[in-house]
Every structure is written in structure tokens, then in C-alpha cells.
Amino acid sequence: SQQSPPACGTMRLSVALFATVACSSAPMLRAAATVVRSTRVISAVSTRRTAMSSRAASAMLAAGPPGASGTRVRFAPSPTGSLHVGGARTALFNWLLARQQDGKFIIRVEDTDTARSTRESEASMLRDLDWLGLQADESPIVGGDSGPYRQSERGEIYKELGKKLMDEGKAYPCFCTEEELEEKRQAAEAAGKDTKYDGTWRDADPELVKAKLEAGEPYTVRFKVPQDKYFKIQDVVRDEVGWDAEATVGDFILLRSNGIPVYNFCVAVDDALMGVTTVVRAEEHLTNTLRQGLILEALGYPIPQYAHLSLVLGEDRSKLSKRHGATSLDQFRLEGFLPAAMMNYLSLLGWNDGTDKEIFTTDELVKLFSLDRITKSPAVFDMTKLRWVNQQHLKLLPREELTGLLKAHLVEQGIASEGGGSQAFFDKVTDLAADRIEVVNDVADLVKQVLAYDIEATVESGKVSSIVEDGFGDLTSAIVASFEAGEMPTGVEEDFADAWKAWTKSIGAATGRKGKRLFMPLRLALTGVTAGPDVGASIQVLALAEGVAEGATPLGDRMAQLKKLKLPAAKAAA
Numbered sequence: 001s002q003q004s005p006p007a008c009g010t011m012r013l014s015v016a017l018f019a020t021v022a023c024s025s026a027p028m029l030r031a032a033a034t035v036v037r038s039t040r041v042i043s044a045v046s047t048r049r050t051a052m053s054s055r056a057a058s059a060m061l062a063a064g065p066p067g068a069s070g071t072r073v074r075f076a077p078s079p080t081g082s083l084h085v086g087g088a089r090t091a092l093f094n095w096l097l098a099r100q101q102d103g104k105f106i107i108r109v110e111d112t113d114t115a116r117s118t119r120e121s122e123a124s125m126l127r128d129l130d131w132l133g134l135q136a137d138e139s140p141i142v143g144g145d146s147g148p149y150r151q152s153e154r155g156e157i158y159k160e161l162g163k164k165l166m167d168e169g170k171a172y173p174c175f176c177t178e179e180e181l182e183e184k185r186q187a188a189e190a191a192g193k194d195t196k197y198d199g200t201w202r203d204a205d206p207e208l209v210k211a212k213l214e215a216g217e218p219y220t221v222r223f224k225v226p227q228d229k230y231f232k233i234q235d236v237v238r239d240e241v242g243w244d245a246e247a248t249v250g251d252f253i254l255l256r257s258n259g260i261p262v263y264n265f266c267v268a269v270d271d272a273l274m275g276v277t278t279v280v281r282a283e284e285h286l287t288n289t290l291r292q293g294l295i296l297e298a299l300g301y302p303i304p305q306y307a308h309l310s311l312v313l314g315e316d317r318s319k320l321s322k323r324h325g326a327t328s329l330d331q332f333r334l335e336g337f338l339p340a341a342m343m344n345y346l347s348l349l350g351w352n353d354g355t356d357k358e359i360f361t362t363d364e365l366v367k368l369f370s371l372d373r374i375t376k377s378p379a380v381f382d383m384t385k386l387r388w389v390n391q392q393h394l395k396l397l398p399r400e401e402l403t404g405l406l407k408a409h410l411v412e413q414g415i416a417s418e419g420g421g422s423q424a425f426f427d428k429v430t431d432l433a434a435d436r437i438e439v440v441n442d443v444a445d446l447v448k449q450v451l452a453y454d455i456e457a458t459v460e461s462g463k464v465s466s467i468v469e470d471g472f473g474d475l476t477s478a479i480v481a482s483f484e485a486g487e488m489p490t491g492v493e494e495d496f497a498d499a500w501k502a503w504t505k506s507i508g509a510a511t512g513r514k515g516k517r518l519f520m521p522l523r524l525a526l527t528g529v530t531a532g533p534d535v536g537a538s539i540q541v542l543a544l545a546e547g548v549a550e551g552a553t554p555l556g557d558r559m560a561q562l563k564k565l566k567l568p569a570a571k572a573a574a
Helices: 054-063 085-100 119-132 155-167 178-190 206-214 263-273 288-299 329-334 339-347 362-368 383-396 399-412 422-433 442-451 455-460 472-484 496-511 516-527 535-544 555-564 569-573
Strands: 034-037 040-043 072-075 104-107 171-174 220-223 230-235 239-244 253-255 278-282 305-309
Touching (some): 085 305, 119 329, 119 339, 155 171, 155 220, 230 288, 339 383, 399 422, 422 535, 455 555, 472 496
Parallel strands (some): 072 104
Antiparallel strands (some): 230 239
């Protein structure tokens, strides 16, 4: 059998310091990810390993970081799972800043974790960002002058810069094995000392280093942390933050022994070469800033502005996780949340415009957003609040657009079908649901409730005994008689609203009832339940359901059930 060649982009260090495994014979990998937003489909996420050539990397490094060209921000997800609330909030804040300042929003895929990163995850994240409305100016899909936009395709850049730092004495080869490092850590812990790397190979004998290189011994490349170095930043959210470099970190790894660059090296280099001016990210990355800043200074690259966002917590004040319910953006999409509402709510997780206003359009957010209005305190994710925000956005939709969304969901769920006179049914469903649903998917249960009818089960449950005992039989008899006489409006009348009001009043007069004593048993008789949407509106939906919706109990069948309803003699007499 033919042996599979090594994947492109996999690097190994050799006697020549950095030699790459040839990958020109590697087979091309192809796949596609479909990125959907509304009815627009973007299809073109190639999975070919288009690793940057050494010549292209040298050219980019020779050019150096791009000069000042306005605000440039980036969202840099690791494609190891789904896009969750915290990441979506970070992406949104970057996008809003770019749009407000007429800058560039970059999506960079940080996929150097080869064991966990997948193109399926990348495609999923890009699809979710597109659904939310966060279109990138530069990305693996749309390209750009600073690409490639996958770290796995930028290996030559990291290789050359690692060599540059070693040539300048700012990094060095470390030949410690994993076993030796573990022994050092255990010994330090036992002695109650700091477990950071002890610098064994920092100032090693050059002849010994040369001999090991010539022998082809594997090594990592470590950054030489400057002595007596204090590094600080002026964080937009957290004000001044600083670290004593030597006391905080030991000489850290830039490139592993297999040639794969570590996270902080990639991030620092890519931020500089992509011209990122402002780094907006979660506070869990604050500690990474020291290593990244030291790397940038060593390379002579500019330090970007930083804004570290507080965590998003669950309602129990613990870090938001799956146990709090839906947390991935795709889950919210599937549950019927609107992109505009999701964007609105995410913006409120750690930001406000200085007023009590809570409902914003996308244009308003772009106009009002600013980093100096981001709060330091953690944000709490409140599902009830999110549903309320979504409800407000549903109410803001043009009626035709809302009808289209509800119709699509009912058809998808197999509750209703298109064609014939179905549009009248969907229009009436919209009238019924507009002020009652919080998410699009709520319409399914609402319509099912309107169409279903089982008065016998409700009565036998004993939960409506107070209504049944109050002359319910007399009322149902009056309703059935009116229906059979053709007096009861059935939902198809042009003047239904007026006719329904008049009929309800006449039934009340005929049975000596009014107010709650009339309306509650009337609802029970006609819908089979004691709570739900307006009874008259429900009757209209029911009238239009024939041939369109599944599971409907027509009004005539309901009257038949009422006639057959067996009420306990004592209760009927009462």
C-alpha cells in the first residue's frame, strides 16, 4: 500500500535549525462548508492546505507590519467546537468597533491545535457568524492582503521569525526532554519553589549546543525573557495592567520540538503582520498579553491597544456552560431567535449606551457602540431577558416578514402545508401569534393548541370542576343549539369581529351569564381548555385550517363532542 505523505504545514527542526518536511507530494484535501445567511448561500471554504511558501513568507516579513490604515480588529476563534455566547459577544464587539470607525473586521482561524481543530468546526463557526450578520472584510473565505487567514497555513512565517529571534540572541534551543522537565517541576514543587522553567539551556555552552544540533537531537525554541523587565499596557476596560516579566513567566516555548508554533507566538506575530490596531478579547486572555507583548517588542513590532472583556456568567454566577442550557449560537438559531435580537442582547452583555434603552437596531448599535462604555463587572446571561428582547424584535418586523418566518417554521414542522388558500391561514396565524410568541418556534405549540380539541379529557381531569358544576351543561346546550340553527359565527364571515361580539353577548343573555362566568366556560366549551389565545381569533384560524393544517378538530366536530359530553348528573343539575 502507498504510504501517506506528511500533511503540509507540519514542520520539524533539524541541524539547519529549521527544515520543513517536504509536502509537495501531499494529496489535496477537499471539502466545502456552506455559510448561510437568510436566503444567501456562500459556498467556497476550501480545505486544501495552501501553506505559505518560504518565498511568500520572506516577502511578507520584509514588508513588515502594514502602516497605519485606520482601525483593524480581529476575531480569532479556534475551530475545536461550536461558537458559543462568549465568543459571539467578542466577535460582535470587534465588528461593531470596525463598522463604527469605518475600519476592517478580520476573521483569523487559530487552528494550530492539530489534534482538535477541524474544518467542520471552522465552517460551523463561519456559518454562525454569517447568520448573526457579522460579515468579515478579510477572512479565509473572502481573502485579503494579509493572508493566509489560517494559522496552519502560515508556518513559514513562524519558522523564519523563530530563526530571527535565535540569530539575535532573543531565543535559544532547549534540549530538555519532557521527562526532564517533569522531574524539574516535581522537584520545585517538593521544595516549595516556583515551577517555571529554570533556564537550563538559556546560557548553555555554545559548543555543547552545536554538538547537539549536529547530532540531530530534538529541541524546542524558547524565548529569552529579558531580566528586570516590567511590561505594562493601558487596557481600555481595565486601565493600567503590568507584570514583572521574570517573576511571572520563565523562558517560554515559541516552537515545539515537532516544529509546531505555540499559541502566543502565532497570535503576537499574526496581530502585527495583519496590522491589528485594537485587540478586543475575553479577560481569560489577559495573562497571555505579557508573553505576546514581549514577543512583539523583541521583533520590533508595534503593541496594539487592548480591551479585555469580563466573563459571561450563568444566572447562578458561575461561568456560562452547557449546563445552563443553550449556549451555542447555532442552538439559538434552531430555537427560533432572530439574528438582530441576538445581536441586540449580546451587545448588552457588558455594554450600555448610558441610558435605560435596551432595544437597539443594528444601525443604532453601530452608531452608539464605544469601548469606553464596556463595564469591568461580569455579565450575566439571562435567558428570560433574551426571550423578551427577541419578542420585541419580532414585534418590530414588518407583518409580511413575520408571516414568512412563522409559515416556514410551521411547514418545516409538518403542522401546515403550502398551496391552495393556505396564505389566508398563515396571515391569520400571524394575527393570532404576533403578541404572544417570544421566539419563532413558539408558534408551533400555539397553533397545535388552537387546532386540537379534547373537551372530554379536560372535564375528566377534574381541573375544571368549578366550571362544570356551575351549569356548564346548560351553556353547552345553548352553544350547540345556536350552531345548529346557523346563528353562530364560524370564522369565515367578512364582518366576523362584530358578528362574534354580538353572538357572545346573545349567548350571555340567553344563559343569564356575563363577565368571567360567561367567558371562561365559553372558552372551555369551544377550545377544550381554559387558557390560550383569543377565542374568536382561534375560531378564525380553525376555519382556515381545512386542507392546510394537520390535527385540526373542525368546529362541527367540536359541537358533536359537546353533545356527547357526559356530565355527572349532580353537577349537571347544579
